[in-house]
Amino acid sequence: QAQDPSRFPQAQKEEETLKNFRKLWAFTGPGFLMSIAYLDPGNIESDLQSGAIAGFKLLWVLLVATIIGLLLQRLAARLGVVTGMHLAEVCNRHYPTVPRIILWLMVELAIIGSDMQEVIGCAIAFNLLSVGRIPLWAGVLITIFDTFVFLFLDKYGLRKLEAFFGFLITIMALSFGYEYVRVAPDQVEVLKGMFVPYCSGCGAAQLEQAVGIVGAVIMPHNIYLHSALVKSRDINRGNKKEVKEANKYYFIESSIALFISFLINVFVVAVFAEAFYGKTNMEVGQKCNESGSPHSDLFPANNQTLEVDIYKGGVVLGCFFGPAALYIWAVGILAAGQSSTMTGTYSGQFVMEGFLNLRWSRFARVLLTRSIAILPTLLVAVFEDVQHLTGMNDFLNVLQSMQLPFALIPILTFTSLTSLMNDFANGLMWKISGGLLILGVCAINIYFVVVYVFALNNTILYVFSAILSFAYLSFILYLMWHCLIALGVSCLDFRGSVRYPPAVLVDEQPDKNDFAGKPHTR
Secondary structure, three states: OOOOHHHOHHHHHHHHHHHHHHHHHHHOOHHHHHHHHHHOHHHHHHHHHHHHHHOOOOHHHHHHHHHHHHHHHHHHHHHHHHHOOOHHHHHHHHOOHHHHHHHHHHHHHHHHHHHHHHHHHHHHHHHHHOOOOOOHHHHHHHHHHHHHHHHHHHHHOHHHHHHHHHHHHHHHHHHHHHHHHHHOOOHHHHHHHHHOOOOOOOOHHHHHHHHHHHHHHOOHHHHHHHHHHHHHOOOOOOOHHHHHHHHHHHHHHHHHHHHHHHHHHHHHHHHHHHHHOOOEHHHHHHHHHHHOOOOHHHOOOOOOEOOOOHHHHHHHHHHHHOHHHHHHHHHHHHHHHHHHHHHHHHHHHHHHHHHHOOOOOHHHHHHHHHHHHHHHHHHHHHHOOHHHHHHHHHHHHHHHHHHOHHHHHHHHHHHOOHHHHHHHOOOHHHHHHHHHHHHHHHHHHHHHHHHHHHHHOOHHHHHHHHHHHHHHHHHHHHHHHHHHHHOOOHHHOHHHOOOOOOOOOEEEEEEOOEEEEEEEEO
């Protein structure tokens, strides 16, 4: 006769644990898709430059940036879970027409910039894997077709697609993990760099790199993406307990996913910190000559400090640690580019549908975004060399940084509205800390932009930048005005001109043709 498990505390505890794991597994997926944006080629390049320029000293910045990213992703997930609407849909409901269109254009710019970085990463990976037989321009063209191939996976169901992304993350972990084991960094230095928030002997270059890490890690379109991905699970939003449980499991899943992405980023930073920090071009060039590398001409015969990018990174790994290190590096870059391309595609679709109420097929959406991203990238690949192609990443990182306020300010605004979030609105501590956090991140990224513009050393560009900056800051002030009113500074609401309609309860019924499901108002 079966025994009642409630009579046995240990059995009951094990059963409860198993039940919790099953629930966590049911909610697992959106966080890992979101975490891919923390592993795109732009992030990988920022990581390796951090290691080569500052050694292990900026690992703590990477840790802090990842934690900040987690807190912001928490807000995005809560918005989607509680309201049944993603951030673009909420913006569409609450902002007037002109600001809404401007906001949409800014987010689209961020998505296109991110897509260009993915194209660059994939093209470089194909070039490295083929030992130069696939020229960069051909690699760029290949990325047009491979994305459409991956879109077919969407037809096989959401869980299979999530599993595929998990497979790509595993490839990145194994690839960059191999490099980490092969180089064998000093573990004490790794831990010291990670948990001691100090950078002895650092100058302007290291400061700029620290700012670049924050800009590369926190991606604006990822906030929009995550708020939409969490809608893929069926949640009874009329049941407060169920909503609270969904928020909890999504936060746990996001924490695990970002922890894994953080480890992969640490692998890259530590590899280049251990092997190439303080190295000169001459040292690297001599080593490449000795190893018979065909890429030794990349490094001029001078004593300037080595400057690396995702292309040179693979080359120097091959020179110092053998061809296997180069090819495995290229495989990791290819996985990063492919996975990030797909998440960018979904971000673009959600943003377009949310802001414009315009539903396009993913095929049409990919065709539009990829065409815009391909053209300038292809021109550089055809008429310039790989240094110019990878150099575009600096500009694209600046572009991403400039768009960041257009995700962070709205997400804080709407998650602070009681009329929208009900009992799940941000409390006073979250409002204050979230406001300070977003203010700090925006200030850091604006500094990054200013440094980049002044480095251009061109008067015409200065004037053009000043005009753009005025319009840019004016729009940010407008968004901040709305945000402060949502945070409770009601004295700024002159004549009661800002009105937020009450929340509409939206229930999600996942649709096989729609990644986030079709909303049904009830």
